[in-house]
């Protein structure tokens with residue numbers, strides 16, 4: 482089976498991991514700090530806090546941005562559930578903004594209209610969490626402009642887009658947001674096995690994130706409530722978690738980061754090849770705005786064929802899988818998951834995302850995918866259309 486995504490572990494990754502294993506330091510230490518500094522340099526942000534996943538980074542970011550129980554936060558339905566769970570863990574109320582039909586990212590128009598319709602000020606979201614779906618940035622400028630009028634914070638879920646660019650700025654520069662979160666899960670642009678990172682330009686938020694990652698504890702003398710300067714002293718000032726990254730993960734992150742440009746360049750090459758090989762098929766191909774550089778974490782296409790109505794998505798999907806192509810679905814709409822239905826969400830709430838989920842398939846894309854394998858994928862897709870006619 483050709484998978485839809487996979488990591489690339491090199492000799493240097495393994496060599497450095499071995500060094501860490503033989504060292505005295507396995508838990509969060511100097512390599513984590515170095516990884517944070519390198520990510521800051523790479524994306525152009527002032528502060529970074531490494532965590533054990535993007536899910537945990539999203540959670541403490543919501544807390545650090547001041548999300549309180551019963552306040553609202555909004556995100557998109559076509560994302561991984563973590564984009565919504567993070568706010569629910571703060572006991573806040575979730576709502577969803579539908580996606581744009583072309584970019585498959587949060588639609589600024591729909592967002593604008595949804596905000597306009599709010600009569601009760603208490604229902605204005607405290608935080609909006611746009612997701613850079615598949616590696617292409619959302620329309621950050623438009624969202625930022627709306628945030629000035631409605632006073633919400635912006636938490637970018639950039640799990641898919643470390644290394645991507647928007648209007649000449651690296652994703653993570655936080656030029657148009659308060660915090661940006663990355664994931665280092667194995668199918669992402671670089672991996673630490675499990676891991677995440679929150680970056681920000683705001684020192685106060687940064688300090689809050691540091692505490693929340695470490696059970697609410699600070700060891701920073703300047704922040705103590707008591708005037709004690711002893712080196713053994715520490716204070717727990719809030720209710721935090723153990724969301725720390727360890728040295729093994731940071732080591733892997735550091736060596737992976739050295740190859741990120743190569744990884745993303747190849748993902749862009751693969752996507753260009755798909756665009757050309759698939760242009761005469763009844764598929765809607767990704768539409769990348771000219772001011773965006775996508776990481777192509779995913780290569781998603783939509784079955785626009787009438788054949789789909791006749792044969793069903795399920796049948797096409799199983800057929801292609803049986804032929805050895807590990808296609809996948811990103812994503813089932815979050816609001817239609819049983820947990821969210823129990824909160825009151827139903828069909829026809831976000832029609833664009835719902836229609837998208839009935840047609841979208843993720844094709845294999847990763848560093849190391851051979852041209853021969855890619856051509857096999859394309860042939861199988863084309864043959865599938867012919868066989869189903």
Ligand SMILES: Cc1ncc(COP(=O)(O)O)c(C=O)c1O
Pocket residue numbers: 534535536537560561563564612638640641663664665666675676677
């Ligand atoms: C958009 C999005 N947000 C958040 C996450 C959560 O990332 P992690 O697995 O690092 O917790 C993922 C992971 O797939 C994701 O795709």
